[in-house]
Amino acid sequence: MQDLDQSNTSSNLGHIRIVMVNTTLPANIGSALRAMKTMEISQLVLVAPKTYPHPDIDALAAGATDLIDKIKIVDTLEEAIEDCHLVFGTSARSRTIPWPLLDVRPAAELALKNITEHQQEVAIVFGREDRGLTNEELALANFHMTIPVNSAYGVLNVAQAIQIVCYELRMASLNICSAETTNTSTDKMPVTDQADMVWDEPLVTQKQMQEFYPHMEKMLEDIEFLDPQNPRLLPLRLRRLFGRIQLDRMEYNLLRGVFSRVQAMSHGTWKNNNNHNED
Structure with missing residues (x-):
């Protein structure tokens, strides 16, 4: 042993x-x-x-x-x-x-x-x-x-x-x-300090998060929520938040997709191509 x-x-x-x-x-x-x-x-x-x-x-x-x-x-x-x-x-x-x-x-x-x-x-x-x-x-x-x-x-x-x-x-x-x-043999995610649960997606790497943060900050600039000339502590607080959460791959892709959609809508470049027709 x-x-x-x-x-x-x-x-x-x-x-x-x-x-x-x-x-x-x-x-x-x-x-x-x-x-x-x-x-x-x-x-x-x-x-x-x-x-x-x-x-x-x-x-x-x-x-x-x-x-x-x-x-x-x-x-x-x-x-x-x-x-x-x-x-x-x-x-x-x-x-x-x-x-x-x-x-x-x-x-x-x-x-x-x-x-x-x-x-x-x-x-x-x-x-x-x-x-x-x-x-x-x-x-x-x-x-x-x-x-x-x-x-x-x-x-x-x-x-x-x-x-x-x-x-x-x-x-x-x-x-x-x-x-x-x-x-x-099983992948677990810490849900609270007392409990884990089986998790279905791998957690993202720091390299991916260093692509995530600029995208998020640019999205917040585009909707005028973040002033790039006077950001104060907002970017740092957001980094602390997501660093503490540790996103998995699906959550990461979901949020990046949301950021892109919000940017497109704020620029007036998003088009809803759903025609709502039933097959």
Whole structure:
């Protein structure tokens, strides 16, 4: 049973990627790799690192250098998470709009639940050493994740934070496997905090949602509900709403169709071709 649990844990953790944004110190990349390998997480995506490659990465990886060849380099955070279904943005402070916020342990449990039940791809995003993630970057996440540190000295190096998060992810996976609750034969959707139900459509990816939001905002502009010169917090609040819901494919296509119909009607270009004749 232990070998089976370890195998399932390895499979589950293979759906998780660590994303580091604009990392300045190469040593932090190497230390992150070392932290990841100890917890059997192997996917690292670097978003526009300041210095890469660098000897310090190899030196600090110390036994995890095999993961260096697996590193993916991208230019934007959107690219890093485009095929993910669930994204956690790490944050140590409150923002303009409160986002759904989870401590690292329940966040890890949620991530593994979605992996085991839906086979979702999950990203955990870490920001710059000096200032973390921007509000715009955090708005790309479904949830914000925080580590409950000492309030009098809440200072964590980014590699240390990655170690803590990876540990919690591994423990969540081991707990699920040992309890034999993993069931990949049916796809379930969290309806409430207490109940799941069998779901008939896959959830959409972040890439699809990054096409959804501009379409929705353009539709709202066309009907003069959103002022593009003074949008205030409306786009951000809508992103929070739909990020929390997690649309499935059918719902996504339905809403995109509604947006297109509303736009066509607002422009006077929609024609109802239904002739209402019975066959």
